[in-house]
Amino acid sequence: MGTLADEIERYIKKILEASHDGIVELQRNELALQFSCVPSQINYVLSTRFTTEQGYIVESRRGGGGYVRIVKAYVADDSELSHLIRQLKGKKVNQYAAEGLIERLVEEDFLTKREGLLIKAIINNEVLDNQKKDHNILRGNILSAILFTLLKEEFGA
Amino acid sequence: MGTLADEIERYIKKILEASHDGIVELQRNELALQFSCVPSQINYVLSTRFTTEQGYIVESRRGGGGYVRIVKAYVADDSELSHLIRQLKGKKVNQYAAEGLIERLVEEDFLTKREGLLIKAIINNEVLDNQKKDHNILRGNILSAILFTLLKEEFGA
DNA sequence: TAAATAAAGGTCAGGAAAAATCAAAAGGTT
């Protein structure tokens, strides 16, 4: 069953899936009511599970008629890839987020399924843990290096 | 009757056997309660009896709704790969040796050329160096993890 | 129209729930 956060995550992804333009717009307060939790719980879910690395863009507006809009973003081109490279270098990335990114790259055919499996095996906590002090940063560097290689590959370098 | 650790090992293997998808998910604290021991005893059992070499993958999550998941990876042993896996785990491997191994795996068609490039990008000194603690050991672990994944792949796990 | 009010959403710190780590103590073997 998992946690409430998991449940909310699933719910949002489900309607995102159903939407077919990859956009969903919701009311933070209503959603909170629906799940009997405080509104800030919604922000928690958004900030842990709908991040840029995982391919989501979250926009919102306050005040009357306010909303939260979640957009499923696709890595359209190489410029976004190189943007990601810069973003990831030296940044902390936990296992969950990293796997999200890899899965997204597989979905969008930047990586084969097998390549995805290999990379996920590497960035696993257990594998990286041995020097235990910030393996999250290490993970950011690794992802950045992978993307860089993909970019080079694409230009036949 | 053996030790408590043995008993816990048997218990986990029994429900793993019964599970039929080779996956079992449990609460560390509850299990500890069940066996009237401290929670860290569970970690001891996991780290001594459910290691990668023995064909298990252990994943976990802390915090509310946390869990420990144990996956039995069905791998027929004794190929050259599994031999290498055991050799590499926890061992120091420098960049030169690592690249040599990768190239050999590519030549022998265990890896595609592109997979080789990706992996070489990861095990690069510059990428791993960021906390200059022993990255050679880390490299050994990474290679071991890669081979393990290849092995699993080969058996369609 | 300017000020007040209502209706959203955002931030942040703190507490609680789990698991991980590490070293010391206790038991067994040789």
Add this chain to the structure above:
DNA sequence: AACCTTTTGATTTTTCCTGACCTTTATTTA
């Protein structure tokens, strides 16, 4: 005794959830 394995407990880290307070935008009203 020396060594290895097991067991324990104290401390740390990660994840989740809540509530108090803040900011922004829209609407109403003097």
